Structures are given as structure tokens and as C-alpha cells.
Amino acid sequence: MRGLRFTPRWIVAASVIVVAVSLSACSGIPTSGGVVPGPVIDEQIDPDVVIVPSGPRPGSTPEELLVDFMQAVRGSQNDYAVAKQFLTGALAASWNPDASTAIRASPAILASGTSRDVLTYAFSSRAYVNADGGYVEQRDLANQTLSFSFEEEGGEWRISEALDGIVLSQTSFALAFREQALYFFDPTYRFLVPDVRWFPSRQTIPARIVRALLTGPTSWLQGGVVRSDFPTATALGLEGVELSAGTATVDLTEEALSATPVQRERMRQQLLATLNTVSSGVSQVVLTVNGLAIVVPETAAPAIQNPQAESSPLVGAEAVFGFSTGGEITSLDGLSPLIVGAGATAATLAESGQAAAILTDSGAVAVAQIGQTSPIIVDERPELIAPSIDALNFVWSVQAGDPGGLTTFELDGEPHSISSTLPAAATVVSMDVSRDGTRILLALSTELGPRLVVAGIIRQDNIPVALGELVELPVGIGAAVDAAWVDDRSVALISRSSSEVTVTQFALGGPSSPLGELPAARAIVGGNGGTDGLWILAADGEILRPQGSGGWSGTGQLVSFIATQQ
Numbered sequence: 036m037r038g039l040r041f042t043p044r045w046i047v048a049a050s051v052i053v054v055a056v057s058l059s060a061c062s063g064i065p066t067s068g069g070v071v072p073g074p075v076i077d078e079q080i081d082p083d084v085v086i087v088p089s090g091p092r093p094g095s096t097p098e099e100l101l102v103d104f105m106q107a108v109r110g111s112q113n114d115y116a117v118a119k120q121f122l123t124g125a126l127a128a129s130w131n132p133d134a135s136t137a138i139r140a141s142p143a144i145l146a147s148g149t150s151r152d153v154l155t156y157a158f159s160s161r162a163y164v165n166a167d168g169g170y171v172e173q174r175d176l177a178n179q180t181l182s183f184s185f186e187e188e189g190g191e192w193r194i195s196e197a198l199d200g201i202v203l204s205q206t207s208f209a210l211a212f213r214e215q216a217l218y219f220f221d222p223t224y225r226f227l228v229p230d231v232r233w234f235p236s237r238q239t240i241p242a243r244i245v246r247a248l249l250t251g252p253t254s255w256l257q258g259g260v261v262r263s264d265f266p267t268a269t270a271l272g273l274e275g276v277e278l279s280a281g282t283a284t285v286d287l288t289e290e291a292l293s294a295t296p297v298q299r300e301r302m303r304q305q306l307l308a309t310l311n312t313v314s315s316g317v318s319q320v321v322l323t324v325n326g327l328a329i330v331v332p333e334t335a336a337p338a339i340q341n342p343q344a345e346s347s348p349l350v351g352a353e354a355v356f357g358f359s360t361g362g363e364i365t366s367l368d369g370l371s372p373l374i375v376g377a378g379a380t381a382a383t384l385a386e387s388g389q390a391a392a393i394l395t396d397s398g399a400v401a402v403a404q405i406g407q408t409s410p411i412i413v414d415e416r417p418e419l420i421a422p423s424i425d426a427l428n429f430v431w432s433v434q435a436g437d438p439g440g441l442t443t444f445e446l447d448g449e450p451h452s453i454s455s456t457l458p459a460a461a462t463v464v465s466m467d468v469s470r471d472g473t474r475i476l477l478a479l480s481t482e483l484g485p486r487l488v489v490a491g492i493i494r495q496d497n498i499p500v501a502l503g504e505l506v507e508l509p510v511g512i513g514a515a516v517d518a519a520w521v522d523d524r525s526v527a528l529i530s531r532s533s534s535e536v537t538v539t540q541f542a543l544g545g546p547s548s549p550l551g552e553l554p555a556a557r558a559i560v561g562g563n564g565g566t567d568g569l570w571i572l573a574a575d576g577e578i579l580r581p582q583g584s585g586g587w588s589g590t591g592q593l594v595s596f597i598a599t600q601q
Contacts, residue, residue, distance in 0.1 A: 086110045088117045097185040097192050101154055108201040109211045111235035123193045134199035136164040138208050152185045168232030169253055170544050174509040217248045218308035219261035222494055226471035227308050227338045228261045229524045231544030241276040241313050248309050255504040260473055260491030264301035266293045274326050283310045284321045291324055299331045341523040342470040343563045344600035348570045352594040362592050369405035377410045381421035382598040392424040400432040402446050413444040420463055426472030427497055435463050443499045455502035464515045470601050476526050478515040485515040487528055508541040519559045529556050551585035560599045572597040
């Protein structure tokens, strides 16, 4: 990477100009800083607004040039052609604006540098987008100072030295970038799993998205967590991507011809799901190689996106377990008596509705299945937390004080140990597997504070054997109470401090957002429809549901526990 190194502390200068516009600079991203809460991106801003930047003004001083350059980087048209006008010819040829994007959380401070032809500016940030389009949000704000060198070219000042990448304010980021999901298959090909990225809003975005899809999933979803059916080395062809009247025509290189008919259909499904996030009008994908259409028979069953569950909450109350509708609980035939008889204190219902993983009143993890006379005890270790069950009917169980002892069980009780890098000194507060069976969410308590992590599930012959890379979500300092999947691309956490209980949503590959405060709460489960489908169990046992902006209202129904639906 070319350019100047980061200055490790704020620069103090005699003359300081506060710049409240979008400032741009480098690819280096802060990884530490003081504990200062930062605002989040305003998602209400229309992402389709086109920013048309202006070029350099004749006679600009270096200070004026830098301020105008920082505004110009908001426009990504023609590979940031206008922004490159502010650079010397040599720098314009090598500067890579796509290397990263820091999202500025404060006005930038512009100051004179070590010489007349050097300027610095400083800002604070807590989020950035990396070169692959991955959005990373950190818990703390971090301060950063960047340097720019200038020289005269053709009688005008131009920027001659700067690091790759850009910096945008939160408002400008919402205008200049758009969220996109790339879709890959789970190992069974039953589900399409989103891999969320962020790309500049420009005409070439469909081609860039397809190139990213062909490159493969982000690092934490690699290693067999998800699958792509594009043959190795397949790339975007010379014809690129064309969107017209609801049809996306995608040209691929000759490697695509080696795909089997089933693979071609799965390639088409991946492209359709992915490009539908670019334009909701895309209903058909045509594959070509060197401009010639290839046959794609519809031989593969359509995969499921964002699996849905019963809309009513699943609850356990005195002598009854089932779905609560209008205050009445409807039992699950053949299953509810087993769960009630075991004195369940927690439960997760399998996708099929034929089985459930439960925590019994004795603290054991058991499997209840329709057709049994009683549940099968699969784990009797002490201090077990509420179990989870995945899409392949593996029951996940762990002791609160032993994250390394994470184990899965088949429905008949056969155990399989899980290899992971979970911190040994942590306490597991909650654990939930995503409905597509590819990822696991864990809320942890550590000596350094709470942690909320997501990891991919690595399988061999469909058996879970390991967790992949841990993805840290930017939780605050409040103690974790419970966490849940909101949908296939976001999770929610209840946390408790000395003065309040808060609910926060964390997008996987996107910003976090507050979901309001509560007097007290002890459990949260997901449903359908994003945050509108969440259910919370208050400390007194009342079921709560979202109401308005960041509010929660009581349903008036009291239950013993609220269960998770897969």
C-alpha cells in the first residue's frame, strides 16, 4: 500500500479549520480508541440519490483543494473520475479509492503539516468498509490523523501523496453506498445464505457484485460453511452484466461450461437472489459464455431464502406448551405432553415441528420427539444452558462455564464434539443456531465485559465438527441477558446495566441500531418480519412485542418461558 503512515496522536497546529463536510483519505482503519458512543447511519436517507461532484476550482490553495476533494469523493461515477482531477497525474494513476471507506463520526480537523506543502486532518470513526465490501463496526470510537502532500502541476496545486481509500461522513456514506447481499448455499443446498457487502452506488455496481459473488464468500463463511456452485476460476465475461425489463443477462468465462446441469441451475439461483438486491424487478437470469446463451435446465429445487416460522409466539406455561394466539395456548399434538411432562424450562422447536430440544427441570438437555413415550436425555452435565437444534436435527448443548465443551447430539443421543476458538475463561449466556443451520450466535460474559459473537458452522458429511472464525459484534458494556436471531442477516441482544435494560439489533455486515429500553427482561426470540417479529419475555413473565419506534408493549399474557422456533 502506498502513501503516508498514520500519525499516532492528534496533531496540534497554530491554525485549525473545522471541516464539516465529507473528508477523504486512506485505507488504514483505527482499531482502538476511547469508549465514546457514536451515532449510526441514518437508513432513512434515499440511497438512490446521485451525487454529482465538482472538479477543482482554478487558483485553489492546498487547503481549499483538500476540502473540495473531500466532497468530490462522494461521487463514485466513472471510477471516481472527478475526485482524481484533484490529484497529480502520477497519483491519479495509482490511487485506489475502493481499498476501504472509513465512516467518519465527527467533523474533521484540518491543520498545517510539517512543511508548507503538507496538510493533515483528523477525525474519529467506529465503522469502515473493507476492500471486499465488508462492513465492520467497532464498539469504541477511535481517533485518526492523516497526511496529504501537495505539489504544483500546470500552475495549480494538486494532491501528490495520499493513502488509498476514502473517508465519508455517515450522511454521505448513506448517500454514496448501498447495501447488497451475495447469496451462497448451505451445505445441503436447501437454503440460500446472505453475505452482506457494501458497494458504491454507480452504474458498474451489478458487475462488481457479480465479481464479488464469483470470488466467493467472506472469510468467516469459508471453509465449507457455505457453498457456491460456480466452477473454479469462473469469472465475469467481456459482456458483463446487463439488466433489462426484469431480466439479468450475465456473461461468464468459459470455465462455466464445465458445470453440470444441476450446477448451472444453482448458479442461476445464486445470481437471481443476489441481483434481486440490486433491482427488485429482476425475475429472470440468462447465462451466457462469450455472449452466447447456455442451456440452464430447471433441475434443482428452489432454495429457501430467510426461512419463516409460525407467527405466534411459542411458549411454555403451567401444564401447557404451544403457540399463543389471542391469549390462548394451542398445544402441539404428540409433542406438548412430552415437554410439559419433562418440566421443561426452555425449548427450541425443530424446523419440522416433529422434535424439540429442551432443558428439563433437573437441568439436563433432552430431545422430545413425536412418537416417543418420554424425552431422551442426551446431556446431563452440570450447569447446562438452554439448548438449540439446527436444520439437520443436531442438538447443540454447552455448559455455562465451559465454552470449549460445546457438543452436538443426534436425536438418538450420539454425541459429536465441536472444535472452536471460544474463550475458555468465558461464561456462555445464550446460544442459538440460525434457521439455515450455517451459523451460531453466542452471548458470552468475560472478565473484560460482554461479548456477542457469530461463527460459521463447519460440517463433515453434514455432521457439525467445528466453528469457524469468530465475528465480534460491537456490544456495549451492559451485561448480556439473552440474544436471538432476528432474521437471516441480523441478531438482537438484551443487555442490562445498573440503570437500564436495552435491546439492540446488530446487522451481520451492517450497522447496529437501538431497539429501545425496558424496565427488565429475561429472554428474547425471533419470529418473522425482522424486528417486528421479535418477542421478549419480561422479568415478571409477561410477553412483550415491538410497538412503534423503539417501544415495547405488553400482551397481558404471563408464561413460564418463551421458546425458539427453527
